[in-house]
Amino acid sequence: MRKLLIANRGEIAVRIIRACREMGISPVAVYSDCDRIAPHVRMSDEAYAIGPSAPRESYLRIDKLIDAAKQSGADAVHPGYGFLAENEDFAAAVCDAGLTFIGPTPKAIETMGSKTAARAAAIRAGVPVVPGSGTALDAHVSDAEIAKLAGTIGYPVLVKAVAGGGGKGMRIVESPADLASAVRAARSEAGTAFGDSTVYLERRLVRPRHIEVQLLGDLHGTVLPFVERECSIQRRHQKVVEESPSPVVSPALRASMTSAAAAVAKTVGYTNAGTIEFLLDEDGRFYFLEMNTRLQVEHPITEMVTALDLVQWQIRIARGETLDLDPAALLAPRGHAIECRIYAEDPDNNFLPSPGTIVALRAPNGPGVRDDSAASAGLDVPIFYDPLISKLIAWAGSRPLAIARMRRALDEYLVAGIKTTVPFFTWLLAQPEFVDGRFHTTYLDEILASRNGRPFVEPSEDIEEIAAIAAAIHTVLSVPANGHGNGGNGKAAAGRWKTDARLEGLR
Template sequence: MRTVLVANRGEIAVRILRACRELGLRTVAVFSDADAAAPHVAMADEAVRIGPAPARSSYLDVDAILDAAKSTGADAVHPGYGLLSEDAAFAAAVTAAGLMFVGPAADVVARMGDKVAARAVAVACGVPVPPGSGPVTAASARAAAEGIGFPLVVKATHGGGGRGMRVVTGAEGLDGAVAAAGREAAASFGRSEVHLERYLERPRHVEVQVVGDTHATIVHLGDRDCSVQRRHQKLIEEAPAPGLDPGLRTALADAAVRLARTVGYVGAGTVEFLVLPGTGEFFFLEMNTRLQVEHGVTELVTGLDLVATQLRVAAGEPLAFSQDDVVIRGHAIQARIAAEDPWEGFRPAPGRVDTLVLPQGPGVRNDFGVSHEGTVAPEYDSMFGKVLAHGADRESARRRLVGALDELRVEGIPTTAPYLRSVLDSASFIAATHDTGSVGREWAPDPGARPHAPVPQRGENSRRVRIATDRGVVEVDVHGAVPRAVPRAARASHVPAGSIGATDAPAVAPMDATVVEVRVAVGQQVAAGDVVAVLEAMKMEMEVRAGVAGEVTAVLVEAGAPVAAGGPLISLT
């Protein structure tokens, strides 16, 4: 291995490039038009444009990536996480092209990346799984759901990272959830298949990091807790998982190693579990056949470089350490920094980062994929960085991360950083009594913690807007021209999670987005609360709902079309 092509973008591409540089390897970056000025492009020894901004036309284009590898003389391809990292066809294509794939063999990616097949492996290994189904369609989902019972979760059969998941509490919401989860899975992974699983109430999300080499050695590197989640997207992760009974910790590690050994796993992977606090019960969730976003907390407590380990294993080297060599020292916590506004229902907020000042100091680590005066593009995931802190124990790590988030300065776009800082200070997080539902149940954004920025004076083209979100109604000043051509706005009243709308403004897109679906037609009567359109931005879907009853007089957008922030969607009379 001499030259590594990184088939990814953002902070994970930067992380991999750094590891390659430390190992003396030449590097190749690939980029879309949206990322031409991104840090990973400047960091690599060589960079190749692979297409326009949409991921389907660039980072998910297998032929373009392989052409880039061929033209630059690459020996290996590292897929990072997300995008093509768990695509078995991509792994097979890389190998068929005579290149090293930095990850497990394609058949292992296919077996464990297929969540239904992975469940079967777990059952064969004696690892408990929640009741579930095989792949379902809109036509077969109801029958499968009756056998499982409600509540249940619709899950993407391929991919991971919480994308393509919807919780359903009753039969009336099943059809919409299957369709939405399939669309999100297709946008994130290029595969739309979904299946059903029983939804477990108030579990903790605990995962075990494993690594394997081509010499049949499997080692685990301890566990992590990823229970701070919103809509199945992890927000804060820590290692080791706090408060686990030693016997349960051992059982989880043994189960993870057993699964990995059964499939002949090579490389870095993660076995994820749902744990029921106080009962000692745990259930297999999935295995991610790739590096995790949260790998850094494991690196901090073990002192091992997971990316360097991946590269050495892919080159055929044996693991440089045994299970006895793995020692957990201290505690580490990570906060994911995303371009989202927690005080507006976690609305995606892509845009230019006018100022970026990263925290410094002992035990603090920053992994970022955007720089000062860079851009967080609307075509990709909203997470653009991570702040990690390591300490002698959990409390010292927590305090250190709180201080780091206080020091972090991002101007130009709203971020999740202030909200995550408040979570770190909450009583339930400090006591480690939280679970995967705590964000939605008890950690509503605190208006007093909202970051303040200079606000322009109101003028003729300014107005006060009330926005109903799943966190309540907030008021903001909107500056700019008011669309005059819309006779009466579709307005949103109460908006559930994942929905956005304005109560006193025209029915406009809240951000740059793509129209996924228009659910109304000219002449149609709508009631207050009806969904009139579904938008997608940064791999997240949002429903726009009518807040008043009326007749649709104009539909100003169509499915598949882009819409700019402030662009009108429909009008009512």
């Protein structure tokens, strides 16, 4: 493998370029109209335009990506995450073009992409799934039958749309009296939203945690699980903070969760990198949730606590190398790592996207800090894509030290010109529940609702006074229209002369 096309953009494209460089592989970029000068283009050896900025006209165009791969003479394609990373047609098109797809087989992507097929695979592997009706309940199933099913599953029960997602067509039912009306409402909502009113029942776990297990599988039948990631800090079902290891997983629980994850993967003959997601209830029981058949956003925290490079391993597996890693070492984390997903969103305006031009940027660094980013000063955060601007990762010898290090790194992070979620993370990492590791998947939404919109940024009186001083000095020394005269051209010199003349009047 000598040349690799990256079918993605943003920080993950940069991440893959770095792996290529370290392995002596030539990276090839693709870009949409608005990404012409994005970092992944400038850091690559070659770059090919694939169309307009809207994803469906560029980064989601299988034909254009394959054309770019052929034009460049690449022998492999890495999909990153998002876009086409879990699209079996793309994986198949790459293979059909005679190129190596850095990921699982199209068949594995297809199987594990279906919620019901994935659930069946878990059951075959002897891994618990969330208790549920198992079968879909269409409009012909009577209220009485549904009530009987709900009784066996146990309350509270969730009514979920088979075609659902994002909480649509979903109802929580606390007692049998509310079941029939909840089923009617869920069917109607699902019919409107997805054109399919079929629902199913699932037990609602109370305050579960989201724990996931990273896996690597080689082409020779070896599947190795890694120490778990804790991803319970979610805002509206989106992960915002991840850490490894989980503060609540004991070595015994780790042993059973990781072997369960490996068993599910082996059942479907899984290869390359993937992640099994579990829900962990308050009694320490865990249930298979779903499998992600790609590199995860949060893979760096696993890299930090295992000292391995998962992207390089993806490439090594794809070219047929054997996974000759010590399985025990992968389950014995070295220290603790935390990741904050920093978004171009305004936390003080209900986390609305805040696209625009980054005027100034200072990323944190120093001991134990990793900033996986494709943001830079002078560049726009485009409106077309996920507004992630950086994954900030802090590693230290223990969880308390990693939290302290992350807070230090957040203090160093300066982004001017757009709003970011940095102040939100500064607040979150100071919450006693976070510090103590006492949280679950709805914790963040609950605590955010209870704040009633109180601003995350509340500058002290002293800070406001310094801001007043700085604004006054900046304003008096700034010459509108022609910049600030630290160059040697005549205009700037004239600007400075005017400033000085004006300042003479101050004395």
